[in-house]
Amino acid sequence: MSEAAAPVRPWTGRVVLVTGPTGGLGGAFARAAARRGATLVLAGRHMRQVERLLDEVIELGGTDSAIYPINFEGASPLDYEQLAATVERECGRLDVLVHAAAQFEGLISIEEIGAESWLKPFQVNCHAAQWLTQTTLSMLLASKGQIVFPLEDEERIQRPFWNAYGASKAALATMARHYAEELESRSVRVHEFRPGPMRTALRAKAYFGEDSNTVPLADSKLPPLFAAMDAHWAR
Numbered sequence: 280m281s282e283a284a285a286p287v288r289p290w291t292g293r294v295v296l297v298t299g300p301t302g303g304l305g306g307a308f309a310r311a312a313a314r315r316g317a318t319l320v321l322a323g324r325h326m327r328q329v330e331r332l333l334d335e336v337i338e339l340g341g342t343d344s345a346i347y348p349i350n351f352e353g354a355s356p357l358d359y360e361q362l363a364a365t366v367e368r369e370c371g372r373l374d375v376l377v378h379a380a381a382q383f384e385g386l387i388s389i390e391e392i393g394a395e396s397w398l399k400p401f402q403v404n405c406h407a408a409q410w411l412t413q414t415t416l417s418m419l420l421a422s423k424g425q426i427v428f429p430l431e432d433e434e435r436i437q438r439p440f441w442n443a444y445g446a447s448k449a450a451l452a453t454m455a456r457h458y459a460e461e462l463e464s465r466s467v468r469v470h471e472f473r474p475g476p477m478r479t480a481l482r483a484k485a486y487f488g489e490d491s492n493t494v495p496l497a498d499s500k501l502p503p504l505f506a507a508m509d510a511h512w513a514r
Contacts, residue, residue: 288316288340289509293422294370296320296415298351298407299380301328303479304429307497308377311505313341320366323380324350345369351380351407352399356414359407363414373418375508377427378408378451385484386440397443404447409454416467423466425508428455430473468511474500 295312299305300321309319313336321336321344323329329346336344347362366373382403384396412426419426430452436445452471459469476482478494 286314286340288314290374291316293317293374294320294366294372295375295377296322296366296373296411297377297379298322298411299378300332301325302379302381302481303477303497304474304500305377305379306332307501308379308427309336309341310339311498311501312375313337313339313344315505316340316342317375318342318370319344320347320370321345322347322349322362324348351403352382353402354407354410356410359410359414362411363418366415367418372422373415374422374424375427376412376415376419376424377429378411379427379429380404380407381429381481382447383444383481383484387442388440389442392442400443400447401450404444405450405454408451412458419467420465423512425468425470425511426458427470427472427504428452428458430455430471432473432475468508470504470507472504474504 290312295317297305297309297319300309300323309321309332313319319336319341321329321333326346326348333344333346347365349358349362380403382400387396408428418424428451431448433449433452435441436448455469455471459471462469474497476494477497477500478491479497482494483491
């Protein structure tokens, strides 16, 4: 009997930076990229959870993967410059940047939301994406890289009580469109990725009466995105 064929790992040698890797979408993307042989840089603050994910991605094929501890709520532009410099020094390249970090405390009235609860979503959902994209862009240009901006349904986040989360994700969508148009004629592909409803902890905060078993897992949303990413590198 012949031995089983070795798994195909088309992303071997590629480096993927995922923010918010312990969330539903970030973790799903990290595991899928590891199965393809990519080296993962997992940037987040919940170290115990990130360490468990690191063990998973290494076992799945993401050899030489690593953790980068960072708190996006309080990180400064200098922190993002240091993150980018560390990736370049330790990995030598960056092929994919996935902005999966998200901050959502729950639905709240616009007249009741406090200053900190208003500022945090913008810091995590919007400012972090801008500073990290800007500081890593030279590496992405050099590698014909790709950027993934996970976006929300625009109609939903314009409804009452979404407030700071909705406004910050709307700002992120505008930023993603700017990057997509400004980089269209260059080597970097920008994915304005709207996965739709997913079974995540973030969604549970807004739809706490919902039967989670009726909502698709984040993994099921990724095949079209990976197909588009593969097509970019196949050109």
